[in-house]
Amino acid sequence: xxxxxxxxxxxxxxxxxxxxxxxxxxxxxxxxxxxxxxxxxxxxxxxxxxxxxxxxxxxxxxxxxxxxxxxxxxxxxxxxxxxxxxxxxxxxxxxxxxxxxxxxxxxxxxxxxxxxxxxxxxxxxxxxxxxxxxxxxxxxxxxxxxxxxxxxxxxxxxxxxxxxxxxxxxxxxxxxxxxxxxxxxxxxxxxxxxxxxxxxxxxxxxxxxxxxxxxxxxxxxxxxxxxxxxxxxxxxxxxxxxxxxxxxxxxxxxxxxxxxxxxxxxxxxxxxxxxxxxxxxxxxxxxxxxxxxxxxxxxxxxxxxxxxxxxxxxx
Amino acid sequence: xxxxxxxxxxxxxxxxxxxxxxxxxxxxxxxxxxxxxxxxxxxxxxxxxxxxxxxxxxxxxxxxxxx
Numbered sequence: 450x451x452x453x454x455x456x457x458x459x460x461x462x463x464x465x466x467x468x469x470x471x472x473x474x475x476x477x478x479x480x481x482x483x484x485x486x487x488x489x490x491x492x493x494x495x496x497x498x499x500x501x502x503x504x505x506x507x508x509x510x511x512x513x514x515x516x517x518x519x520x521x522x523x524x525x526x527x528x529x530x531x532x533x534x535x536x537x538x539x540x541x542x543x544x545x546x547x548x549x550x551x552x553x554x555x556x557x558x559x560x561x562x563x564x565x566x567x568x569x570x571x572x573x574x575x576x577x578x579x580x581x582x583x584x585x586x587x588x589x590x591x592x593x594x595x596x597x598x599x600x601x602x603x604x605x606x607x608x609x610x611x612x613x614x615x616x617x618x619x620x621x622x623x624x625x626x627x628x629x630x631x632x633x634x635x636x637x638x639x640x641x642x643x644x645x646x647x648x649x650x651x652x653x654x655x656x657x658x659x660x661x662x663x664x665x666x667x668x669x670x671x672x673x674x675x676x677x678x679x680x681x682x683x684x685x686x687x688x689x690x691x692x693x694x695x696x697x698x699x700x701x702x703x704x705x706x707x708x709x710x711x712x713x714x715x716x717x718x719x720x721x722x723x724x725x726x727x728x729x730x731x732x733x734x735x736x737x738x739x740x741x742x743x744x745x746x747x748x749x750x751x752x753x754x755x756x757x758x759x760x761x762x763x764x
Numbered sequence: 765x766x767x768x769x770x771x772x773x774x775x776x777x778x779x780x781x782x783x784x785x786x787x788x789x790x791x792x793x794x795x796x797x798x799x800x801x802x803x804x805x806x807x808x809x810x811x812x813x814x815x816x817x818x819x820x821x822x823x824x825x826x827x828x829x830x831x
Contacts, residue, residue: 451793453799491792542795543802590819592828594815618809661805699810704766707806711774713783717794721785732784748777752770759766 453487453715455479455540457557460750466757467529474530478510478537491543491700493664497657499548500664501624509581512538512549516558521561522574528763533703534755539706540713544665546706551620552576554699555631556583559641563683563691568643572627584625586616586644586670587692593618597689601632601672603642609684612675622668623655629683630670631692641683641691649673701763708749715745768816774801 456601457479464472487504493500502544507513514530517523524530532554539546540619557576560568592598601614612632625651628644644651650673659667686694719742732738778800782789789796807813818830 464816489800491795494798495792542798543806594812651781654773659805660799663801696810700767703806703810704770707767707770707803710803710806711770711777714774714778714796717796718781718784721788721794725786738784741784745777748773752766752773756766756770 453483454720455483456710456712458746458752459753460746465615465752467533468566471529471533472524474511474526475533477533478512479540481506482537482541483511486541486545486559488665490545493542493564494542495663495669497620497659498661499624499665499666501521503545504506504579504582505513505547507549508577510534513552513577513579514561514573515553517561517573517577518678521569522577523557527760528701529757529760531702532760535702535706536709536712538709540709542664543706543710544662546702546709547620547662547665548582550699550702551585552579552583554632554649554702556627558698559629559644559683559691559695562694563641563686567683568683569682570641581626582621582624583627583629584619584621584623584670585695586619586628586630588616588618589695595637595691596631597630597639599633599639600720601630603632603640603677604632604635606676608756610642610677612644612672612677614672616658616670619653619668619670620662620665622653622670623666625653627671628653629695630672638758639689639691640687642677643681643683644670644672644675644677645681648675648677666743667746701759704752704759708752711745711749711752715742715749718742718745730732765816765820767811768813768820771803771807775800775807778786780802 469532480748484646511524535546560572587596589599603610603612626646630642630644652671653668656667722738723731725732813828822828
């Protein structure tokens with residue numbers, strides 16, 4: 450098995466901009482990944498299965514709701530720490546980062562921002578440790594880039610809501626304990642509902658045949674006359690802006706995560722270019738290889754600066 | 765804008781890195797192909813590369829081009 454030799458690349462001394470806490474969060478995540486995840490990630494990808502035994506460790510490094518306040522069981526970190534965690538996770542695998550992103554920005558964020566105090570206390574501490582895993586239902590078979598056209602709907606039945614419809618391309622769906630589901634009420638207004646595994650009429654079929662994110666589990670959410678308790682509606686925000694607010698937070702994490710994937714490719718290519726000999730010299734000595742590598746670190750450095758600034762703006 | 769820029773950057777770097785590794789770059793001895801395939805999802809999910817371009821376009825011109 451190949452040893453994980455990754456050490457990070459910091460061409461413009463970005464570390465000077467980080468606090469001791471930021472570096473501790475990043476280095477703890479990196480150490481955990483090298484020990485627990487790098488040795489098994491290729492196998493998980495080939496098998497097409499998310500390694501569920503990693504959930505507890507992901508919680509321990511702060512990978513679930515990094516910025517959720519400590520009063521709700523979260524680590525209470527800032528946006529830069531959240532970004533650094535996403536970068537380290539995606540440096541290993543985008544699927545690993547996806548599992549963390551979904552739980553953090555698409556499940557914990559809406560419960561924290563749009564939920565009431567009872568909902569926050571009921572779900573957030575368990576989501577922070579990984580005792581509960583959540584998923585987020587917005588995309589539908591006929592509504593991807595046009596989520597406002599969704600047809601999933603709920604009716605007020607007096608003492609409960611009756612939910613019908615289907616969602617697809619849902620990360621974590623096959624094993625999630627809860628789902629934050631976006632659906633229209635009888636007036637056509639979009640609301641968030643917390644649906645729990647075990648509710649009658651709620652199923653989560655697995656999506657097969659992916660050539661991408663194979664180390665992350667993806668599925669559908671199917672609602673066939675699901676009775677949802679009224680207290681499971683997120684009361685503090687409705688309309689399309691509510692789910693889009695969650696996606697804003699997720700996309701910020703993805704911006705950092707993509708830098709991680711790029712860093713790993715660059716790191717591997719740079720090392721290979723020094724080790725691989727052709728025509729009697731390391732291939733890194735040839736101009737065409739140097740052009741590729743120099744442009745890579747230029748683009749990575751630009752992205753690091755852009756994304757750090759975005760993190761400052763989000764504070 | 766940041767997600768769009770960075771994911772596109774990462775996909776290009778994955779492709780160039782694959783070529784630097786030569787034939788070894790297509791094997792699971794190296795993480796390159798796994799990252800490359802993963803990023804094909806990342807560039808589409810949570811708002812596609814193309815729609816995010818139009819959102820920046822709408823922001824700077826005040827005109828909505830996708831609706």
